[in-house]
Amino acid sequence: KAGVTQTPRYLIKTRGQQVTLSCSPISGHRSVSWYQQTPGQGLQFLFEYFSETQRNKGNFPGRFSGRQFSNSRSEMNVSTLELGDSALYLCASSVTGGGYGYTFGSGTRLTVV
């Protein structure tokens, strides 16, 4: 079966711009979680969506937002980009969420210049 698909794979944006990342989960998975991965901070939780509702949220500023559609696909948006937002953004899908059985996508590498 198809895995978790993230698009685009790479992005270069300028400070102040906004960006939207997409994540298509494994068929049948209703939970999508987003993580930011940086060399210094490891994997930091952004938010989790389950059946179109945000179920959990991490400690990121309001510039980071997300949503989930009825087909379970999820998008993450970052507004007013800062240099420090440069990172690998990973999404993970699972059947039930709550940390169980995550399958990760290959990520979107965002570079802010």
Added chain:
Amino acid sequence: GENVEQHPSTLSVQEGDSAVIKCTYSDSASNYFPWYKQELGKRPQLIIDIRSNVGEKKDQRIAVTLNKTAKHFSLHITETQPEDSAVYFCAASNGNEKLTFGTGTRLTIIP
């Protein structure tokens, strides 16, 4: 919230020897402890997990042990091979909230 500490941050092991990575967690409500392997430039992949009602789980050369009293769990890799070289992450969850990750261990297998 949950806090997961992982040690060591780097580990070099001779091929064929064993490797052990240790993690501690803070939330006594955590009941699920997965381990992920991330090769360079690739996505994290689940390699083994354990739930709080089990003390040990094995899958071929990989094993995980859990000590609930001490809030401590470990990954053991035996007969290490070059393809075991990667970054390994431990994680913990109580099933209702996020999966909290450790900071990772870079494992290098020396041929």
